[in-house]
Amino acid sequence: xxxxxxxxxxxxxxxxxxxxxxxxxxxxxxxxxxxxxxxxxxxxxxxxxxxxxxxxxxxxxxxxxxxxxxxxxxxxxxxxxxxxxxxxxxxxxxxxxxxxxxxxxxxxxxxxxxxxxxxxxxxxxxxxxxxxxxxxxxxxxxxxxxxxxxxxxxxxx
Numbered sequence: 001x002x003x004x005x006x007x008x009x010x011x012x013x014x015x016x017x018x019x020x021x022x023x024x025x026x027x028x029x030x031x032x033x034x035x036x037x038x039x040x041x042x043x044x045x046x047x048x049x050x051x052x053x054x055x056x057x058x059x060x061x062x063x064x065x066x067x068x069x070x071x072x073x074x075x076x077x078x079x080x081x082x083x084x085x086x087x088x089x090x091x092x093x094x095x096x097x098x099x100x101x102x103x104x105x106x107x108x109x110x111x112x113x114x115x116x117x118x119x120x121x122x123x124x125x126x127x128x129x130x131x132x133x134x135x136x137x138x139x140x141x142x143x144x145x146x147x148x149x150x151x152x153x154x155x156x157x
Contacts, residue, residue, distance in 0.1 A: 047151035057091035122148035
């Protein structure tokens, strides 16, 4: 372009969210739920968001966790190379990462011979998959899992 800026357009799919990059901004253009997603999964992730941050998609924790799900940078990088700042601008990006993280937790629980229940998934979300598998989650982390299950039930009504 003569005398002006060119705009880069790139479309790509991330997890269950189709994204469009326009220049430096990433816009969610569609959310496509993957096969196997169900209402209970959505209630689970809603409960996680509510407990972690009161469902604040732009929350930043005291240790640098971010989004409504309070991901650490390490967990975030396990699933995407999208800049976390983009997730603070667009919550659908974090939703896709959360869905992928839930599936990872379920696979690890099954691989360890544990039930991939929502309780165990919530426990792993808070305590970590290793502590959950080894049976080393603290009482406060079990309380967290119980709160997730309670909220899931409340969201059903």
